[in-house]
Amino acid sequence: MHELTLTSEVCKVVAEASKGQRVTAVHLEIGKLSGVYAEAIRFCFELVSAEFPELAGAALHITEPEGRARCRRCEQSFTLHSALEACPCGSFELDWISGRGLIIQAMEVTSCAESAAVRA
Numbered sequence: 709m710h711e712l713t714l715t716s717e718v719c720k721v722v723a724e725a726s727k728g729q730r731v732t733a734v735h736l737e738i739g740k741l742s743g744v745y746a747e748a749i750r751f752c753f754e755l756v757s758a759e760f761p762e763l764a765g766a767a768l769h770i771t772e773p774e775g776r777a778r779c780r781r782c783e784q785s786f787t788l789h790s791a792l793e794a795c796p797c798g799s800f801e802l803d804w805i806s807g808r809g810l811i812i813q814a815m816e817v818t819s820c821a822e823s824a825a826v827r828a
């Protein structure tokens with residue numbers, strides 16, 4: 709199960725970054741075109757976070773940004789509704805801006821807030 713592997717990866721990274729501090733919340737960005745199901749991540753997080761003492765009882769916040777890309781030919785940026793979409797000008801040479809990845813945006817620990825940007 710893809711989501712379970714991803715969630716384990718996220719929990720491992722967050723637990724390491726917390727350096728033993730208690731994590732109260734984890735903020736994840738899951739792009740709408742990443743192919744990752746946010747609901748499945750939420751479900752897996754309940755199971756996986758219980759295995760890490762640093763993450764016990766931590767809340768999970770998920771944002772799901774739209775897929776956006778910039779065209780290399782006409783330099784227009786636009787919203788993508790599918791990973792196979794082309795630019796309105798017909799070009800497939802696109803640079804993705806958002807919506808394709810799973811990113812750990814931030815984590816909150818008991819003593820202070822720390823941010824981490826990690827691509828998984």
Ligand SMILES: [Zn+2]
Binds near residue numbers: 779781782783795799
């Ligand atoms: Zn274009």
